[in-house]
Amino acid sequence: MDPTDSEKEANGHNRRAGHYNSSSFRSLLATPTTTGAASRPRPLIAYVRNNWDARRSNGSNNAATPPFPTSPGHSYHSSEPRWLRTARAVVSAPRFRRFVVIYVIFALTILIGWQGIYKPVAEERNALIKALDRGTKARVGGWFGTNNLPRLEGLVQLRMLDSSLLPEYDDAEDKPRDKDSKSSRRGRRLVFVGDVHGCKDELEALLDTISFDRNAGDHLVLTGDMIAKGPDSRGVVDLARSLHASCVRGNHEDRVLLFRRQQQQHAKIHGADSPYELPEKAVTPQDKAAQQLARELSDEQASWLEGCPAILRVGSIKGMGEVVVAHAGLVPGVALEHQDPVSVMTMRSIDVETHVPSAKEDGLAWTKLFNKYMTVRKADLEELRANDETAQDNDDNDDDSVGLMTVIYGHDARKGLNLQRYTKGLDSGCVYGRKLTALIISDGGKHDHVQVSCKRYQKA
Template sequence: MSSSSTLEQASDEASKLNVQKGDHFQGAATPDFTDMIHLQDLPAEYVPEIGKHRKEGRLVIVGDVHGMRDSLQKLLHKLKFNKHHDHLVLAGDMISKGPDSPGVVDLAMKYGATGVRGNHEDRVLGAYAAMTAEHLEMPSVPDPDEKADKTQDELEELSYSHGDYKDRALVRALGKERMEWLKKCPVILRVGDCGSMGKVVVVHAGLAPGVTLEKQDATMVMNMRTIGKDGVPSDGREGVHWQEVWNKYQDKLPKKQKTTVVYGHDSKRGLQLEKHSMGIDTGCLKGGRLTAVVIEGAHSDYKHSIVSVGCPDGRHS
């Protein structure tokens, strides 16, 4: 079967998902022990205005930071970001892997940013929920120079898988205040109507075409990369890239129903700018770039631009 035929079939299947497979995409199917916020509307005051007498202000949506605090600061400096009239949105995977996850969250809190829950936040929040249930004590404001208790670390490493141990170590590094901030980050952020861009939504990984935001599967929203021939999203790379199906589906909708989704998650594909989707994970952690979509109002419509900065390799910092 040709790639165009596969895309057509996947798009046709996706258009039936809200009827045939609605239960599969219920967010409630995701474990609820982390008090997950599934869907949240961006406050209207943060959405740029259009018109002759519009107030000054931009919406700055940044891709995967992964603990690269200095790169985020560099990008905001390049943008001449002003927290008094601009608003920052971080599209998930703000933390983990890079050199300064606490510093990234501190910057987000300092600037009054809105975060979206990515797969890495989800993992660490799961560890935080488990540690809280086990009544493990954590410092409210951890001292970065304070060495962890070696005996306790050894016991935890024996008790949990290596991945979970690393997640718990990051929880301790972040501390309660930062973890509580991360806990308030929704899986789906609905920005609202942005003129010719349609309705704008920010997620970490992707959205399933033909499924309402309320019924999207939270796990897939944070992890998906492809959609199979049966129309079901997957975190694997076999199948059609989900955004291809998404854009084809959006093209069939009436103008007032079209949605543009801004997402990260897939650094291997890099910058992906299509009519109804913008992929902005450009591999900052790996020495690539940190990228933002900047949305601002004009006289009669909204306009957007892409701004990025180069990053050092942060994997071994």
């Protein structure tokens, strides 16, 4: 259909209006670029507003770095190299910043884990390997304990526990029982108690908790430091004597007995009425307390304490090998007869190369070296048994602890209860208000520990 005259007129009017509007808009875009220069239209991009362009939003006009070109010869592209513009665009991207934060956190986690966990473990492992290396022994001229040590006056180095006090090697539950015998019903038990330090009430509470009964086959073994610091050292000694307990000498017993011998020697020379006193400058509060306790002990109590050896050899117990009690610890690989008694009562750490023990905590803990030594020894014994066909044919014993040793000790209250494969630390800081611990070994080598709470008598 052909358009009518009215329609043609309307279309022509619209075209003229559109042309007028377009021309008017272009005229609005025409602004002078420089003073006195001919006017030229500005591109549409010059009128785009972006939030990041603070200068344009605030109406500022920095001639040095204009946000848009203002002269005919000015380039719309920055003068910076392309690689720099690309790097700046990547860095300014929010996603990139998030990834950077994540990677930094991940790297810090790895670094902290290495420094705090993996590096100390690796260093300790290397130290243990070095400590047991025969080449190290040859280089330092032999390890500690190679030569015989001098004996100390009034000190028993080693004593054996009566074998009749040991629990049955095999589990007593597998054996027929006498219905009228209480001891056969429960079996014998060895009860090892950590540092008591004069806390008699707590010791009695612990023995009541485990239903200790000497007549039923129980035997008490004290790991040293039975006296000093606490409220009733003499009461602890009397209780131990009444129970026919076994013991080892700790550093506090040794100090008190040393003061007692000095007092007796002083009395022989100067008379009983002349009290023995240390020089005031050389006396610590612990020395004063030990001197006072040395005066208070009766001859019977002191004699019982002097009978406590530095090392008590308990005997063979299934799953534990040869069980030994020492107050502070032992040097691995050294015969019990050659152990230094002073170190046995005081040691905490050990030198990696020479195996010289120390009362300080700096260095490698003796327990770690001892457990590593026994682990290596166990592997060697298993290899020997595997290569010995005669031993395999005649070996009916399923106990893989034969030829090994377990040490039960006290002394180290800072670490507290510390039960490892071949070392059992029982000093749980009773006198400091923490716990008093008993390790109970019954027939078949079964063992468990029991603790009671203690009052606080001294600050740690």
